[in-house]
Amino acid sequence: MRFPFVHVGYNISVMHELSIALSLISAATQAAREAGAGSVLGLRVRVGVLAAVDEDALRFSFALASEGTALEGATLTIESVPAAGWCPVCHREVEIQSIQAIRCPSCATPLPHLAHGRELELTSLEIIEGEPIHDGAVR
């Protein structure tokens, strides 16, 4: 039996970034409330180059998902974190040049684990103090 091919056309990568944006908004809303923020002007995130996050898709998703929330209009600053690992031969952290070969750029030793590159962190918020912001959708 053959199944008919149905063209769906969802952009999977946008959906992936949308779920990240929703998590970010949830975390930032909670952090802002704990900090006594009246409103949030901006948020800064660190995204590892191996975190499989497309920055443009994340910005787009954030703008979409923050509509009607306390984070609507906030500036999203994305700091890209290069991939790095500890080289057991050189005894130092080295930046990884190619994801295809996770090796030390100096001595070519394969690196046993990554120290950086998979980050996905909300690192700071720029806030204005004031009346506490509300949950989610209603302002």
Ligand SMILES: [Zn+2]
């Ligand atoms: Zn090395």
